[in-house]
Amino acid sequence: MDIPLFGDAPNKRRREINLGGSHTATSHNDILQEAKLRRLQRNDLKRRQDSAVLIQHWWRGRIALNDVREDLRHTFDQDITSITGLRCLVLLGQDEDALGRWSTVVLSSRKDVLSQGDQSWVVLLQRLALILLRSISSDPRSQYARAHLDVLATILSSNPQRVPIAHYLVSHGFYTYLRQAVLQLPMPAKASPILTSLATLLTAPLAHRDILAPSLREFVTTILTVPLLPNRLLPAIGPFSARLPLASLNLVPLDILDSPALSASEPKIHLLANLALLMPPRYTALPPAAFATYLQLAALLMNALPTNALEPAANKPGASSNWADDDSDDETETQVTVVSSFESREALPQLDEKTRKRLLTLPSSEHIASLLRAGQSQALLPHVISFCFALSTVWPTRRDKVLTTFMAYNKGGLVREIYRGFVRRSPLGRDDSFSDITKPDHAADWPPLLLLADLYTQALLTMGDDEFFSSGNNPAAPRNPMSLDELTEFSRKLLNIAFSLYWRDDSTSVQDGSVPGLGSVRWENVREKATKCLQALHARDSRRTFTPKDHWLVTSQLDMASFIQAAIFEEQELSQPEHGRATSMSKRQIAYLSPRLGVLNNIPFAIPFDVRVGIFRRFVINDMQSRGLDAFRGRMMTTRVTVRRTNIAQDGFDRLGDVDLKAPIAITFMDQFGNEEAGIDGGGVFKEFLTSLCKEVFDSDRGLWLANKKNELYPAPHSYATEAHSLAWYRFIGRILGKALYDGILIDVAFAGFFLAKWLGKQSWLDDLASLDPELYTGLIFLKHYTGDPEELALNFTVAEEEFGVTKTADLIPNGSNIPVTRENRLQYIYLVAHHRLTKQIKKQSAAFFEGLSEIIDPKWLRMFNQQELQILLGGVNAPIDLDDLRAHTQYGGLYDDHEHTIEIFWSVVKTFNQDERRKLLRFVTSCSRPPLLGFKELNPNFAIRDATADETRLPTASTCVNLLKLPRYRSPQVLREKLVQAINSNAGFDLS
Structure with missing residues (x-):
């Protein structure tokens, strides 16, 4: 029997140990994972132990702190009003109960401690004041808030060291804490018990002259940017406003707009709204320096805002931007934008109704009038100009009212002063320096020039030619605020500016670049304002010349041959498929893509007329070839x-x-x-x-067209002319006239200038009404210059329309029948009446006609001309017939040549004709009484004469389809004259023989 060794139990299997390593029961990775797990367990255990130690440490600290705080409270309770109690209170910090008890006790029995001037007391009072401010800002509705406010106000008013204390508080967020408190007040705040104390404290640092500048700066950027500040302080706003040192506003630097507090649009808007309440009542009492600072600050605020920021509703459907409302003729920018660099718009802030109403006092007529009365000095006028320009820019829907009020003040005297005092001596637009206009050095020169351009464009809407060309000899008669010589010089400045901005190598800088000193105003806006005023002045000059020859041309700046070739190339490029159909582009987009087409579409008069006609024909030829x-x-x-x-x-x-x-x-x-x-x-x-x-x-009996006293045609304004069938006819007629222009066929039809303006996307003027309805025009001019009260005339914003003997009344504006015409709104009424007659009544007819015309002729081709030039393009030039030019371009057929006997006496007889007879002859042969605009070489086909017969009893006949005169072989000058005069006066018919 075996005896187990080392005490092993019987029959127990001996553990096998393998030292070889290649056949281990556990893999190497398992061993590593097990070691990693044990390490993590040890780390977790250590972390738990460390955390427990930290918690214990924190808990012991809290216990110790509580013990200390209890000791401090006990000491504080022993003598609340002593310096020891004050130290304890400062160390206790945000202990609301202790702070409340101290403020209550001090105010009730120991106000003297607030007047201690000892340095130790001052340091402690400074620290305590910050603690009280934090308490107020966290909960201005607490039971101790009013006591805290009164304590602070007393410190800042009675302590001998109040100035250092106030400086310390302002530099450590005094107004930031109070802003937070104001923002927590309920709206409305009538029931709040702290309002009076809070309003008093807000102005306390401003009472100390030594720290007024930094205090006022912080007050403006922090407190005056609070939304609806007057409403929040409503019960105390009167005393609060009275204590504001606005007469020292000039101490506020204009660079506050760069501060973080004013980086967004919304605080700028609220600062402007609060200033709009506080400043206007003080205009007459403000020192010039403070008034100038206010005007500059307000202008900078408005210029820094995106368009429509003060009226977000203007972006909504149905909002109007001018007197014409939805029927304005101005070209819209609603087409699909094809230029990726067009600016993105900043999201507009949502304004409450009270703020919006307060802001709307700024562009009101009453406010502008008071502003102009207070700012008439030469030193203030530049700032008033900048302010008014900013008003008209940031408020598009109020622009007309601002400009009209400014224009009417002192009977236009301010307009003269702006030109003579600022624009005339300005380097902008001079012939020798027009290419340097974008330099920052000219920042101060832009507001006067741009405001003047806006003012005069607005004035021309309701200025008749009698007033425009007035000499000023009659003091009682209306007078143009600028002389014709001044307008000539001013228009040249505008032309150089506009041309320079269209003719830029880098069009992106015009599209996206801002004008120095004008915030969101872009170079594109400058170009638009200059262009509008230029077009209006050129229209007057086209009707009745007041400028010297070649005044409008910039040919000295251009090589015409290269200009023509480049314009044709640019038009071909724009017609490529990647740009889409050219008619879908606005003039703004075309100017961006093509500087030459920008010139031709916006200021075409800068290029000679014959050059533009040649470019037009080349456009047509290129289109045919394509x-x-x-x-x-x-x-x-x-x-x-x-x-x-x-x-x-x-x-x-x-x-x-x-x-x-x-x-x-x-x-x-x-x-x-x-x-x-x-x-x-x-x-x-x-x-x-x-x-x-x-x-x-074009027969007026057909009912589609009417003629004025000069036999110039315009669409019938009657209701049946707006029916679908009639509009289809207008479209067809537009296509037919487009075909005539496309093929170069002259049409002996004259159109009214105001209707031709619509072909070009231009606006009609009050003076155009004289050719349409002389009686109405006379009445409106009478109203414009009426010296009495316009309400005596019992007019309202309606217009009477008569059709087939039935008169009906139409409102010019919503609820117009209940709005009387007053002295303040009569210019708006005059404009709207003229606009209704000249534009609104024929709007659908004109649109249908132009739709047909645009199918054949690209609109940008037509925009190269004004109304008078367009009429020449249609029917030839209304000028004397040059017989030498006609003879030089006449072709002969049959037995005739230039030296044949009948031809010799024909030209000798025609030479004796007066201009009326020559026109009848031209009409007899060509169906048009006016010669081609570039001479008879342009007549297609050429004027021709062919022998008809030897029978001298026969009258001459004509084939107008081929511009052919069939002239019998007369041998006698007397017979030829008799027969020719008889023929051209009898208006013989078309002959096919």
Whole structure:
């Protein structure tokens, strides 16, 4: 029997130990994981032990602190009002019960401790004051808040060291704490017991002259930026306002706008709103330095705000931005933006109704009038100008009222003063330095010039030519605030500025760059303002010249040949598919992409007229070539149309409504018996068709068109003219006139200038009303200059419309029948009446006509001309007929040549004709009485004379379709004259022989 060794139990298996390492039961990774786990366990145990120690330490500290605080409270309770008690109170810190007891006891029986001037007391009072401020800011409605406020106010008013204490508090967040307290007050705060004390404390540091500058700066940036501050302090606002040292506002530096407190738009808006309540009542009492600082500060605040920031509702549908409301003629920017660098708009803050109403006092007529009365000194006027310019910029919907009030003040005297005192001597826009306008050195020169441009553009809306050209000899008569010589110089400045901003190598800087000193005002805005005023002044000069020859041209700055080639290239580039259809681009977008087309579309008068006509014809030729409609292939794409001579207009409407009119059209006439007339239309028959068609469709008896006293046509304003069928006719007529312009066919039709303006996207003026309704125009001019009370005339914002003997009344503005015309709003009434007659009544008709015209002629091509030039483009130049030019470009056929006997006596007879007879001859041969705008070389086809017969008893005839005079072989000048005069006066018909 075996005896187990070392005490092993019987039959127990002996543990096997393997020292080889290759066949271990536990892998190497398992060993590592187990070691890592044990390490983590040890670390966790240590962390727990350390945490326990920290908790114990903290707990022992809390116990010790509580013991100390109990000792401090006990000591404090022994003598609350002693310096020892004050030290204990400071060490206790935010102990609301102790602070409340101390403030209550001190105010009730020991106010003298607040007047201690000992340095130890002062240091302790400073520390305690901060503790009290924190207590107030955390809960201004606590039971001790009023006591704390009174203690602080007493310290800052009665302590001998109040100035150092106040300086210490202001530099350690005094106004920040009080701002937090004010923001927690209920709205309205009438029932709050702390308001009087709080209002007193807010102004306490401002009573100390030695620290007024830093205190006032902090007060402005921290307290005056509180939303609805006057409403929060309403029961105490009167005394509070009276204590404000606003007469020392000049101590506030203008760089406060760079402080973090004013980095966003909302605090700027609230600061402006609070200033709008506090400052205007003090205008007349403010020292010039303080008044100037206020004006500068307010202008900088407004300029720093995004447009519409003060009237977010203006971004909503239905909001209006000017007198014309939704019927303005100004080109909108609602097209899809194609330029990625167009600026993004800042999100506008949501303003409460009280703040908005308070802000609206700034652009009111009453406020502006009081501002102008107080700021008439030469030293203040630049700041008043900047303020008013900022007003008109940040409030688009109030812009008209601001400008009208400014313009009317002192009968336009301020306008003269702005020009003579600031703009005339300004370096901006001079011929020798117009390219340097974007330099920061000119920051102070921009507000006067831009405000003057806005003012004069606004004034021209209701300024008649009699006032514009007034000499000022009659003191009782209305007078232009600027002389014609001054307007000439001013318009040249604007022209140089506008041209420089269109003609920039880097258009992005114009699009996105801001004007130095004007905040959010961009160079693009400057260009727009200059352009609008330029266009208005040029329109006056076009009607009645007051500028010297070549005044509007910038040819000295350009090489015309390269300009033409570049303009044509740019137009081709814009017509490429990647840019989309050119008609979808606004003038703003075109100016961004193409500086030359920007000039041609916005200030075309800067380029000579004949150059623009040549560019127009090249645009048409390029368009033809891009469509494959050149002279060789065009005939293969001809559309053939049969038209009855007895029904030209209706057949044309029915058969050409959807035809591509840019392609050649071959017309075949059918006579009254239904037979086709012989001959092939090589272009001349279509011209005859077009001439006959225009005679029919523009006949005022048809009801679509009316004529003024000058026989100038405009769409009928009657209701039936707005029906769908009538609008289809307007669209068709627009297409037909577009075809005439496209093919260079002159049409003997004259349109009213205000209607032509709509082709160009321009606005109609009050003076345009004189040609449409002289009686209404006279009445409005009488109202404008009426010296009595306009309410005596019993007018309201309505207009009478008469149609077929029935008169009805239409409101010019919502609820217009209940709004009387007053001295303050009469200019708005005058504008709205003229706008209604000139624009609103024919809005649909004009839109339909222009829709058809735009299908054939790109709108940007037409914008190269003004109304008068467009009329010339349509019907030729209304100028004396140059016989030498006509003879030099006349072709002969048959037996005739330039030296044949009949031709010699023909020209000798025509030379004796007066201009009226020459026009009749031209009309007889070509169907148009006006010569081509660039001379008879442009007449297509050329003027031609062919022999007809040797029978001298016959009258001359003409084929107007080919501009051909069929002249019998007269041998006697007397007979030729007699027969020719008889023919041109009898208006002989079309001859196919």
